Amino acid sequence: MKKSFQYILLSLALLTVVACDKGFDDLNINQTAATSINPVFSLNNAVIAASFVSGTVQNEIGIVQQMVSPNSGVLTGANFNQDNRDGTQQNWQRYYRGVIRFTADVINATKDQPTRSNLYNMARIWQANAFIVVTDSYGDVPYTEAGKGYIAQVLLPKYDAQQAVYAAIIKELTEATAALDAAKTVESADVLYGGNITQWKKLGNSLLLRAGMRLTKVDPALAQATVQKAVQGPLLDANADNCVIRHDANYVNGIGQMLNSTEANNFYLAAPFVNQLKSTADPRLSAIAVRYVGAKSGPEQTAARAKTDAASQIGMPFGFDNSTITVQAAKDGLASFYDYTQADRTRVVKNTAPMFLVTAAQTQLLLAEAIQRGWATGTIAQVFQRGIRLHMEQMALYDAKSAIATADIDTYLAANAFDPSKALEQINTQYWIASFLNGPEAFANFRRSGFPKLSPNPFPGKAIKGNFINRLTYPNSEISVNKTNVDQAIARQGADDLDTKVWWDK
Template identity: 40%
Template sequence: MKSLHKLLLVLGLPALLLTTACTKDFEDINTDKNKSGEESGVPEYNFSRAVLEFTGNSDYSYDTWRVNIIYCSMMMQQLSNATWYAGDKYIQNDGWASAYFERAYPDQVKYITDVVRVTKDNPFQANLYNIARITKVLIFHRLTDIYGDIPYSEAGKGYSDRIFDPKYDAQQDIYLDMLKELDEAAKALDATKQIPGQGDLIYNKGGAQNATQVVANWKKLAYSLMLRLSMRLTKRDEALAKSWAEKAYAGGLISANAENAYILHDATGGRTTVNRVSNILSGEWNAINTPGEASISKTFMDFLKNNSDPRLQYIAVVPASNSEVPADQLGMPNGYDTNGSSSPTDITKAPGYPGDLKKYSVLNKNVLLKLNGPSFLVTYAQTELLLAEAAKRGWNVGASAATHYNNGVKAAMEQLAQYSATATISSEAIQTYLTAHPYVDADGYNQINTQYWAACLLDWYESWSNWRRSGYPQLTQINYVGNATGGKIPRRMLYPSTELASNPTNYQEAITRQGTNALTTPVWWDKQ
């Protein structure tokens, strides 16, 4: 045993002497150069990840499926369901209604918050920092529109600040801060500085664009998003809405479809890179090929057919015949089921039932539902239609309501070509439509916002939010047996039940301030 102690002493002595001699370099010596950390990380990766997750690319896409498709698309009566999707019948399913909240914080907020934090004081990443601030607004904008008061100022800080029970900020405060962030970030973008490379999936796809163009486009996105946020305030504070809308217009907005904010997906990269709406409706989950699961709503179809809309030939197809001919298309009414002949709401009892669910039209997968197709975030069409409403309200946004309206409708029709070159609508066909359906100021709010509804196809989150704000289009609501809202279209989704257990104090403060955690409780900007 004594021999063993002597051996250990001899072996340990050089190490002890070495450690004593090199104390001044202790931290450097004891830092693992091969270990990944924030200082050796690539914030562009987290930026790309946040944008991908925003378009619904978390595994299994529960947020996209449950909130965007099952609830929003059906509530907004662009799609219809007679099987198990209960969104157009306003049935409460807590798991579906809370899915976006549950996925957005770990899959979007965490990544974008980290990018903002690690780039904030790095002058070489100043543009990425400000681009990330704009993207952060994009992410929280949708979240707060869906749920109202949410964790915002303390969100995403579990790792950095050890905040595991973030407070819920009031939506009014969130909106004011988001507008401020957009204003500051847009002004701070600088084309003379380094820009993100191909990690910018929105405006530097492939990393081939020059700094001047990338910065210009991000500025336009910031101001176009500012316009959208400002218009959300019209029911609450029209003077404030006017102020921010005019500031957005003066800053410079998206002015062509070539400047649309969108990402292109990768059909070969696996579940987390494909277009998730497409994957649910026509890919892996293939909802449109399950009869009655995701048909085009009669409400939307009637709008397209009754107005001889040139988009119809590219939007719809009849599964039974594979026909794309507009005259053959048929929309399925919302609010029906397949509960059997004894049920008064069985689809076979719907007026004009064609005898086969496959005779109801579905979205054309060859145009709208490609796995490598685009996910649009903010578009020229949406921007022009919001400007049309701003002009109707008498605000200083450059042109008349009619001019902005015509620009918006034209842009929405031409935008289909960005899904597929085969879906190109001629300028003559567009002009024919506008001549037959001229802007009429007395019906302006209806016309503008109904066209906005049509322009938001596939982005049903945005369609639902603008409908809650504007009240248009005027939808016939469904009083289905067992619904949770008294036959009224829901005004918000639900917080997860886990929040009551994991963050009870802040959760309860939000409930006290905003109202019951119910589908019928309006968010702040939705209250008169």
């Protein structure tokens, strides 16, 4: 009887354990946590991560002489022709950790889902854009193994030669753009175009045009073939089509955030940029610039001193630091270096300003060059003027107070007519202006085209052998963890310094 009672207790205990164990898994599952994510939201993360950060001001925007600071320390870069890897690493880290990582996830999640084919191809286009940015800036970069840390546990990706990267970019853009189909699932949650297939096709073709034109020096045959593919489809041709990252009080413009906080009084519009706009009576100067007349310090840069008219603007010259610029400011008739012209922090570089990555204005100007080269058809003067008009009209999208009147646009176009004998210089100088605040693109096209004709920065303490910085250096963080692959890239490409040219810039 005693044994029977023990067996009964043991059975009850086992039943209790089984019952407890049966509910244990359910009790330890968070009923409100997501177990999967719609990949369109990962694409949205990739889109917003593509907005450029503050390091582009001291590097790419400085290299093309649109903005400059007389200060050293963390702001050292193109202003002194010196290497500051804290700045040069910013877009690398942002694009690999954000844009490329998220697009790789989307591509992996949708590649075998026919119902999400549009999303799959949108991610391919956006990833191609990201690789254009990083390879143009640094040269040889991780491509085939990039973004696969989670997917395939590739933690130390190899570097691909830029020539191979460009071949892959062209392939991806060609295939993905052609495969977009408005009859298939519309990804309406897409933050860039709301799933509008026509606009995504325009973006894909415009990026293909950009990629093709990048190769004009190194491989004219491939450049021509790529451009001719691109112009067969629709291109960005209206500001409503612009590839733009929008910002608000919660998600702010990275450049605006810097220029409205710690470095508000430290960056100025550069003399070459201001003088170009001023000498041609370009109405964009008034849309972009502000000068705090008579300011002797940062606190004196007040609204009461603000002048936005073109006649008042004086750009800061290159070649000076924060001690020697004081003497130069006096020579220029200014109260101090705080009296030079800045990008207007209440308009074009406010915290909520949009960030334009690929625009109709840029695309039409590249199309004008393609026509000039005989790679596309059209009336070159009309396309050239359309590109300028589109950029001037784009000013209103920064802020209503930056809007340019149609009559002022017409006056400028009449006074600055297209000159066939100066076609490439005119087109690419306008591209430089149209790429203001898009440092990576302005830097790439300046190297590719040789325009505008800028004088070298005369600062005496430069760390380059040539006249201009040719590329950005690899991040120290990358060298410290992926040195073997970085060293292989350096052995193939050339020294990891500011003088080495990328493949297409030979």
